[in-house]
Amino acid sequence: MINNDTHNRIVDSQFSARAQSYLTSAVHANGADLDQMADLIGQRPEAIALDLGCGGGHATYRLATLVNSVVAYDLSEQMLGVVADEARRRGMNNVITKQGAAESLPCASASFDIAVTRYSTHHWYDVPAGLAQMRRVLKPGGLAFFMDVTSPASPLLNTWLQALELLRDPSHVRNASLGEWQHLLNTAGFTVRSVTAFRLRLEFTTWVERMNTPESHVQAIRSLQQFASAEVTDYFSVEQDGSFTVDSVLIAAQANTIPG
Numbered sequence: 148m149i150n151n152d153t154h155n156r157i158v159d160s161q162f163s164a165r166a167q168s169y170l171t172s173a174v175h176a177n178g179a180d181l182d183q184m185a186d187l188i189g190q191r192p193e194a195i196a197l198d199l200g201c202g203g204g205h206a207t208y209r210l211a212t213l214v215n216s217v218v219a220y221d222l223s224e225q226m227l228g229v230v231a232d233e234a235r236r237r238g239m240n241n242v243i244t245k246q247g248a249a250e251s252l253p254c255a256s257a258s259f260d261i262a263v264t265r266y267s268t269h270h271w272y273d274v275p276a277g278l279a280q281m282r283r284v285l286k287p288g289g290l291a292f293f294m295d296v297t298s299p300a301s302p303l304l305n306t307w308l309q310a311l312e313l314l315r316d317p318s319h320v321r322n323a324s325l326g327e328w329q330h331l332l333n334t335a336g337f338t339v340r341s342v343t344a345f346r347l348r349l350e351f352t353t354w355v356e357r358m359n360t361p362e363s364h365v366q367a368i369r370s371l372q373q374f375a376s377a378e379v380t381d382y383f384s385v386e387q388d389g390s391f392t393v394d395s396v397l398i399a400a401q402a403n404t405i406p407g
């Protein structure tokens with residue numbers, strides 16, 4: 148029996164205290180991934196969509212302009228409060244909020260046409276369980292979109308990324324590599340239709356301020372950056388002020404007729 152309670156309490160406390168800053172975060176509010184997701188979905192006035200780990204709700208707001216209704220789902224009640232207020236402010240009365248963990252979705256099987264998760268899976272205690280839930284609640288043939296920061300295949304670069312992420316935010320679990328994503332999605336019962344890679348620049352000050360990273364951890368991140376090899380600093384385009392650039396991905400997939 149998997150027990151994710153203690154980890155999820157950390158996720159909740161990290162995000163609940165900063166819900167508003169995820170609404171206003173430029174990194175989250177904008178992105179070619181959102182544009183591409185919208186293009187791939189098109190207008191689907193009959194469709195019911197799920198945004199899993201909705202955070203400040205940026206995928207939710209985009210979906211709400213395309214589909215019949217969107218369930219914005221998150222561990223954090225405070226995040227959901229921010230999303231409900233913002234949806235109201237935008238006149239979107241087709242957004243419904245629901246609280247819970249990805250790994251135990253309280254939704255009926257085959258009840259969604261579209262499911263999205265953006266910048267959330269790297270916080271999940273049990274990604275295979277969450278993806279299996281996502282597959283379960285999708286109708287066979289339903290569309291799924293997975294957006295997240297990915298780790299490089301190289302062990303050196305991978306370790307370096309995870310170390311920085313964890314120092315910045317104790318609710319970080321792990322960024323999967325593209326190869327791991329393919330395996331996870333095949334196992335969960337999805338067929339990958341397209342993979343689009345992006346580069347995402349993280350401005351150092353806003354990146355640490357958004358998570359209220361303790362000063363000792365900020366110094367540890369700076370120290371790691373100082374001692375990183377040229378291979379690392381080149382790959383992540385580490386800048387003078389500590390800003391750096393990571394890989395991210397949008398994977399579009401379909402739910403198989405027979406679950407994984």
Ligand SMILES: C[S@@+](CC[C@H](N)C(=O)[O-])C[C@H]1O[C@@H](n2cnc3c(N)ncnc32)[C@H](O)[C@@H]1O
Nearest residue numbers: 162175200201202205221222248249265267270
């Ligand atoms: C970086 S924010 C998501 C950003 C948002 N999706 C967007 O597009 O702007 C990560 C969110 O995932 C949520 N989260 C983390 N682990 C979760 C889990 N196991 N189940 C549900 N939500 C989770 C957090 O509470 C947080 O609100």
